[in-house]
Each structure stands twice: as C-alpha cells, then as structure tokens.
Amino acid sequence: MLVLRHLHHRRRQKKSSHNFLDNIIYVIAFAGPVMTIPQIYDVWVAKQLSVNPITWGSYCVIAVVWLCYGLAHKVKPIIFSNTLGIITTGLVFLGATIYR
Secondary structure, rough: OOOOOOHOOOOOOHHHHHHHHHHHHHHHHHHHHHOOOOHHHHOOOOOOOOHHHHHHHHHHHOOOOOOHHHHHHHHHHHHHHHHHHHHHHHHHHHHHOOOO
C-alpha cells in the first residue's frame, strides 16, 4: 500500500553542510560574548570609563529581545548566545553606570 504524506508531516533529512553549521554555531555563539571580557576588565578592574553606558544598555536590551525570540521559537543557539550576551553586556553597562 502506497502512503502519501503531506510535506508538513514528513521528516526532512539534514544536509551534511547543515551539520557543520549546526556544530560551529555554538562556538560562534560562545565566542561573541567572550569578546566582551576585555570591556568588563576595563570597567570593573582597571576602572577605565571609555565605554558609553547608553550604548551598552542598548546592547543589553537588544539581547533581551533576541532571547525572547529564541525562547519563543526554541532556537538553542540564540538562547545560548543571548543569555551570555545579557550577562556580559549587563556587566559592562552596570560598571559604566556605577563608576560614571
């Protein structure tokens, strides 16, 4: 007996090129927020206030919106990256606000 399925009922096979992207995206999602560590050091340890709190506050708000999007659509790399982003940008924003 031949069974026909609608496209929305059929499981799609992942392409091998997608497997590479699926794996590397977690490295990228981690690397982005890690790049903020020098700014955190400058604000909290060296007390250099060369950062604008409005800019970093905006980055934090944008990361919150992206996190909400990731949670709504259950996209793990977006959730992972923006959770780290909120922490790192929040630390820069908080330090820049306190030490101004």
